[in-house]
Amino acid sequence: MTAEISSTLTKYIAEKILKQPSRKLVAHEPIISSGLIDSFSLVDLALFVEDSFGVRLDDSELNATTFDSIAQLTKLIQSRQVK
Amino acid sequence: MTTFSEKLAQLLKQSPERMCVTLQQSGQADIQITYSALLGGAQGFADALKKEGILPGEVVILILQHGEALIYSYFGAIIHGSIPSIMPFLTEKLSPDRYRADLSALIAVTRPAAIVTYAEFENEIRGALREDDSVRAVIVTENVTPQIVDLSSWSGLQRNPQDIVLLQHSSGTTGLQKGVALSHQAVFNQLDSYAQVLFLSEQDVIVSWLPLYHDMGLIAGFLLPILYGVHLILISAFDWVRAPYRLLQSVSEYKGTLTWLPNFAYNFCAQKIRDRQLEGVDLSSWRAIINCSEPVRWESHQVFYDKFKSYALREDALHTSYAMAENVFAVTQSVLAGLPKVEEIEREAFMVDRVAREVISGPAMKVMSSGRPLPNVQIKVLDDKGQEVAERKIGEIALKSDCMLTGYYNRPDATNEAFLDGWYLTGDYGYLSEGEIFVCGRKKDMIIVGGKNVYPQDLEALTYEVPGVHAGRSVAFGLFDDEQGTEEVVIIAEVDSDEEAEQQKIADLIRQHVTKNSAIALRHVKVVGPKWIVKTSSGKTARSANREKYLQEIEKDSHP
Numbered sequence: 001m002t003a004e005i006s007s008t009l010t011k012y013i014a015e016k017i018l019k020q021p022s023r024k025l026v027a028h029e030p031i032i033s034s035g036l037i038d039s040f041s042l043v044d045l046a047l048f049v050e051d052s053f054g055v056r057l058d059d060s061e062l063n064a065t066t067f068d069s070i071a072q073l074t075k076l077i078q079s080r081q082v083k
Numbered sequence: 084m085t086t087f088s089e090k091l092a093q094l095l096k097q098s099p100e101r102m103c104v105t106l107q108q109s110g111q112a113d114i115q116i117t118y119s120a121l122l123g124g125a126q127g128f129a130d131a132l133k134k135e136g137i138l139p140g141e142v143v144i145l146i147l148q149h150g151e152a153l154i155y156s157y158f159g160a161i162i163h164g165s166i167p168s169i170m171p172f173l174t175e176k177l178s179p180d181r182y183r184a185d186l187s188a189l190i191a192v193t194r195p196a197a198i199v200t201y202a203e204f205e206n207e208i209r210g211a212l213r214e215d216d217s218v219r220a221v222i223v224t225e226n227v228t229p230q231i232v233d234l235s236s237w238s239g240l241q242r243n244p245q246d247i248v249l250l251q252h253s254s255g256t257t258g259l260q261k262g263v264a265l266s267h268q269a270v271f272n273q274l275d276s277y278a279q280v281l282f283l284s285e286q287d288v289i290v291s292w293l294p295l296y297h298d299m300g301l302i303a304g305f306l307l308p309i310l311y312g313v314h315l316i317l318i319s320a321f322d323w324v325r326a327p328y329r330l331l332q333s334v335s336e337y338k339g340t341l342t343w344l345p346n347f348a349y350n351f352c353a354q355k356i357r358d359r360q361l362e363g364v365d366l367s368s369w370r371a372i373i374n375c376s377e378p379v380r381w382e383s384h385q386v387f388y389d390k391f392k393s394y395a396l397r398e399d400a401l402h403t404s405y406a407m408a409e410n411v412f413a414v415t416q417s418v419l420a421g422l423p424k425v426e427e428i429e430r431e432a433f434m435v436d437r438v439a440r441e442v443i444s445g446p447a448m449k450v451m452s453s454g455r456p457l458p459n460v461q462i463k464v465l466d467d468k469g470q471e472v473a474e475r476k477i478g479e480i481a482l483k484s485d486c487m488l489t490g491y492y493n494r495p496d497a498t499n500e501a502f503l504d505g506w507y508l509t510g511d512y513g514y515l516s517e518g519e520i521f522v523c524g525r526k527k528d529m530i531i532v533g534g535k536n537v538y539p540q541d542l543e544a545l546t547y548e549v550p551g552v553h554a555g556r557s558v559a560f561g562l563f564d565d566e567q568g569t570e571e572v573v574i575i576a577e578v579d580s581d582e583e584a585e586q587q588k589i590a591d592l593i594r595q596h597v598t599k600n601s602a603i604a605l606r607h608v609k610v611v612g613p614k615w616i617v618k619t620s621s622g623k624t625a626r627s628a629n630r631e632k633y634l635q636e637i638e639k640d641s642h643p
Contacts, residue, residue, distance in 0.1 A: 019606065023587075035176045035598030039324045040533065043355045046325075059326035060110045 005053065005074045012048055013070070017041045027071040032064040049073075055080045086267040087161045087248055088239030090310050094118050095232065097312075104154060104308075104315045107333060109322040114151060119232070121158060121309070124151060126230040128159020128222075129237065132197060135220035139164025139238040141196035142250060142492075144189070146204065148172045149319035152224040153295065156199045158309075159227075161248065164238035168193065168250035168262060169296040173207070178599040183211040190216055192493055193250065193262055197222055244268040250492050251298050251408045262492035263298075263408040273411035273486035274307055276459040280416045281341065281371065283311060288368075290316040290339035292323035292330055297534065299376045302412035303343045327352050328360035331391070338368040343404075345376045345534030349383035350568030353390040367395035371419060375404040376534045378522065381425045381451045383568040398422065405453035405522055409507055410460065411486045415520050417454030424452040424519055437477040439514045439521065452519040460484040464515055469503055477514045479526055481506040528626060530561030530570050537561075537603055539626055542574060545597045551589045552576045556616060558629045562607075571606040575629055577616045586610040609633065 006027060014023040017037055031037050037045065042062040050056050055077045067073040094101075099119035106114040116124075137143065143160045145167055147153040153169070160167035170189060173182045186208070194217035200208050202225045212218050234240070242248070248270060250262040277283075291304030300320075308315035316337045318329055330352065333339060374384065384401045392398070403423045405415040417423040428439045430446040439450070456462045463471050464478040472478045483506050490498040501507055512524035530537045542559035546552050556577040561570035574597065578589055590610045597605055617628040 033176070034595055035604060036594070038176075038598075038604030039321075040351070040604065042325055043327065047355065047357070058110075059322060059329075062325045 002074055002078065005077055006070055008052060009049075009070050009073060012052075013037065013045070016048075017044065025070060027074075028069050030064070030068045031070065032068050049077060053077050053081065084244040084268055085271060086239065086242045086244055086246075087270075087310065088164070088237055088242065090271075091118075091122060091158065091162065092234055092237070092240065094310075094312055095122050101312065102314050104317055105337065106149075106151060106154070107316065107318045107322070107329070108149070109319070109326065109329075116151070116154070120229070121154065122162070122232045123229040124155030125158035125162050126232050126236075127227045128156045128199070129163040129239075130230055131222050131227045132159065132163045132165060132220075133236070133238075135197060135222065137163070137165055137197045137220060139242065140166065140246070142166045142168060142193050143197045143199060144193070144195045145169045146172060146186075146198060146200040146208065147224065149294075149317070149321065152199075152201075152227075154317075155229070156222075156224065156227075157295075160199075162237045162239040164240075164242050165196070166247055166250055166264075168195070168252060169301070170252070171294070171296045173204070174602055176598055176604075177602045179207065181600040183207070186211045187213075189252070190218060194493065196220070199224060201225065242267065244271075245489075247489055247492075249301075251301060252296065261494060261497055264489045264492040265411055266489050269486045269489070270302075270306065270411050272459055272484075273302070273413070273457075274310065276457045276486070277307070277413050277416070278311060280413075280419075280457055282419065283307075283313065283341075285312050287340045288314045288316065288337050289341045290318070290330065290334050290337065291342060292318035292320050293343065294320045297376075298408035298412055299343050299345070299406065299534070303373075303375075328356045331356065331361060331364050331366060331394070334366055334369050335364040335394075340368055340370045341373070342369065342371075343373045343375055345569070346374055346380055346383050347377060347533050347567055347569030349374065349380075349387040350566065353386040354566075356390070361394055364394045366391060367397070369396065369400050371402050372400050373402045373404050373416070375406050375413075377531050377569060379403045379423075379451050379453060380568055381449050382565065384423075384451070386568075403451060403453045405511075405520055407509065409488045409501070409509075410482060410484055411488075413457055414460055414462065414482055414484075415454040415456050417452060417519075423454065426450050426452070426516070426521065433477070433523070439475045439477060439516065439523075450521045450523055452516075453513075453522050454520070455518050456482075456520070457484070459486060462515065462520060463506070464513065465503075465508075475514050475516055477512055477523065480509045480511045480513045480520065480522070482509065483507065530559075530572055532561070532572060532603060533569050535603070537572065537601070542572065542597055542601060542603065545600050546574055546576050546593055549576070549589065549592045549596050551578050551580075551585075552593070558616060558626050560626045560630045562630070562634075564606075572603055573607040573609070573630075573633060574605055575609045575611060575616065575633060577611050577613060579613060581612040586612075 010025045015021045046057040103118045104116040143165045197220040199222045202223045244267045247264045248267045289308045293300030293304045403417045406413045427442045427447040432440040461483045510527040513522040539559040543557045546557040547554045559574045564571045590608045619625045
């Protein structure tokens, strides 16, 4: 399950946000604080997470303190799916 | 003629309990600020400035985020008679070292007497100060509380209309060194004229998410409403970019009538808002949404209208303006009755003959009017030799008005350069047709990303700092993205290696380094092997030649 969420996110970020389909992303690599995902794309990521996993991210959660890597975002999604 | 302090004293006397600003912040209840609360908050800061011995006429830099402290300290500086200037706050993306360097550069040119910031940021600021610089006080907002208004203490009431009231810095590394200094008189000349064209009244409600360090946010989305007794709903830019639907919800909730937006925001809202976020939203009160500060696109208005027409958005609410900090703000405004004019002109005649000929057949391009000059503004279009050109001929836009900048602060050299025989040279290309201006290009090699001005040479210089990239072997340019409705930044860097893994590694480093040092997000970073970059004698031609080459390669890749 973890691997599935994580690979779906990785694929989406590389293809749609970075527009570099061949770009490899490591699970613990910082994605927000590093500037890899800019603030204009955060809302896309939130909408993608909602559409794909049925999990809502509030706009106040779209920052590096709440999640800054694919691993952290995966964990956040899983914790909300359980509920 | 009047001054800011006189006007504020008058508003306070007339209607102390009138609603002035509604401050919205994600996850918090709205904060309602009346004129009496605004000036009480401002009094606290004015007292603090006085206590620190800051004199009227001295510059005070505000380094604060969206919030009450920013609003109160701004007007605190005004009523004390000092000159406020807002510097963007450090974001998590930008490296603290770069921020400190930018701040030092700003201090060196502007020579502020005081800086206002938060307690948690105080050490950061002090770290950027030097013993021999101009800053005598760092005022921490947590130590300042609202006070009872005492007009007799307002040194601002002794200012003259021709004194400088504020400084406005355009964004970008280069921009920080050029603060646009505006007088009370210039600001009121602009606002009186603009208010007339907008049919502004106290029944209006302005809704804005624009940052206050930018002229569009500061003038249209802050000073205009506050100084003219119009209720302002102020959303934070930080919240808006993460939840663009907040803008429409606020318009509906507070019956907003006027909003200013950069072009990309129309596409952003249309693409990134879901219908479920708009339940019950009614946009029928919105009488003018004014597109400004980036090239205006008819297509962007269309997608916005299509998306929101079922929420009672009026098509004739979509308007345009051409504005710049040097003229305080608006130069032109589309006529509020009706839609901005859209023309289809011949592409080839535009490129080759530099004339806007209405198309009969063949490839066309759509251009949207930015409207007519304000009553106090004159416009003309000049050729390379500074001669006025005929109607519909493309040239550089020049303007003259009674609301021009006093000068670039402490930069008489830059001020002199900007004018030709009393006309301000905008650096924008455009043409006039039946009294309306159509803006279509730039003389200066500048990229506008999401309303922010970026100089390619700044980005190239940053690229050279990345190990593996040699000086002179990088180009940065903007590429207009139709879907986003704005330009995106492309950087190409040449390295010695032809190996893909190595090139990918350097591309990542460039992306990281440039973002951390400019807060600009790069959409495309392309690292190439030796001899890829086309070399020419000037930076500007090199950028356009490499841009062409890049576009051809993309074209080839997508149609192999």
